[in-house]
Amino acid sequence: MGYSKRKRTAPHTAHLLIGGSRIPVFIFTERRRDCRVSVGKTGIRIRLASGISRDERDRHVRDLIGWAERQVREKGWPHPEPRRRYLNGELIRLAGETYRIDVAHSTRQRVSATLSEGHLLLSLPYDLDADERDEALSETVAKVCQRHFADWMYNRVHTLNTLHYGLPFENVRLKHNRSNWGSCSVAGNINLNVRLLLAPLEVLDYVIIHELAHLKHHNHSRAFWNLVRQAMPDYHRHVDWLRVHGAECIF
Numbered sequence: 376m377g378y379s380k381r382k383r384t385a386p387h388t389a390h391l392l393i394g395g396s397r398i399p400v401f402i403f404t405e406r407r408r409d410c411r412v413s414v415g416k417t418g419i420r421i422r423l424a425s426g427i428s429r430d431e432r433d434r435h436v437r438d439l440i441g442w443a444e445r446q447v448r449e450k451g452w453p454h455p456e457p458r459r460r461y462l463n464g465e466l467i468r469l470a471g472e473t474y475r476i477d478v479a480h481s482t483r484q485r486v487s488a489t490l491s492e493g494h495l496l497l498s499l500p501y502d503l504d505a506d507e508r509d510e511a512l513s514e515t516v517a518k519v520c521q522r523h524f525a526d527w528m529y530n531r532v533h534t535l536n537t538l539h540y541g542l543p544f545e546n547v548r549l550k551h552n553r554s555n556w557g558s559c560s561v562a563g564n565i566n567l568n569v570r571l572l573l574a575p576l577e578v579l580d581y582v583i584i585h586e587l588a589h590l591k592h593h594n595h596s597r598a599f600w601n602l603v604r605q606a607m608p609d610y611h612r613h614v615d616w617l618r619v620h621g622a623e624c625i626f
Contacts, residue, residue: 391419391440393447394555397622400443402436412439416453419443451554458509459625461497461516469495470524471576486511488519517551517626521569525549532565535583539606542590551626556617557582559589573624574616581613 387402399418404425412421421439423432463478474495481487481498486508489496495516499508529547536542545563551570558566565586571579584606592599603610 391444391447392618392621393444393452394553394621396447396452396553398447398452400440410435410439412443414443414446414453419447448554451552457622457625458513459516460509461495461512467495467573469520469572470527470579486515488512488515490519490523513626514551517569520572520626521549521551524569524572528567531580532567532583532587535580535606536587539584540587540590540602542587544587544590556621557586559586559593561593563590570624570626573626574620578613578616581607581610582617584610 389400391398402421465476478497487498549569556568588602
């Protein structure tokens with residue numbers, strides 16, 4: 376039995392920025408009856424029916440991108456996370472301070488990391504291949520930073536809150552994820568992405584102020600942004616930095 380191959384135009388490519396991830400968006404126009412979207416490891420793929428009008432096309436693209444963005448924010452992007460390469464003698468900035476990376480090999484079977492007096496000390500098993508090494512180091516260093524900077528981050532949130540808002544909050548937690556830079560629960564718990572330690576301090580402060588403002592306004596209304604602007608009039612500059620450079624903040 377013969378079949379008719381579905382024809383499609385060359386894709387239009389764009390990008391969607393979600394939580395510091397720059398996700399490719401491929402838009403295909405095909406000989407098909409419906410329009411659909413999928414989120415995969417290489418990006419977001421939108422498939423449009425070729426017979427629809429420009430207005431229908433724009434509406435479908437808007438709705439499908441909206442659905443894909445909600446999926447990525449809720450479940451994360453299944454693309455393999457890029458990993459930092461930790462090289463002996465290299466310098467890394469964490470919370471505005473410079474640390475020298477010291478790599479040593481060990482007969483122990485696990486990766487370990489320690490932060491001490493301007494040094495990031497890494498111990499690696501001899502038999503790790505490159506992919507295993509990068510993945511293990513990424514998770515290990517992130518966890519060490521979560522523990523090491525937990526009190527530092529709480530104090531920074533407390534200082535900015537006292538300076539600008541004076542609103543009651545509960546806990547401050549550092550998390551390692553790609554879906555967002557921070558969040559604030561209705562119970563007053565503030566979550567911050569540990570990857571912010573790799574950003575300039577003023578960018579980190581913007582995210583903290585953003586989440587502190589959510590203690591009063593659990594939305595992105597005009598009143599919310601006015602509260603952010605009250606504490607940081609040039610906050611747009613830091614939003615732009617995250618959009619351009621956020622994907623570079625990786626462990």
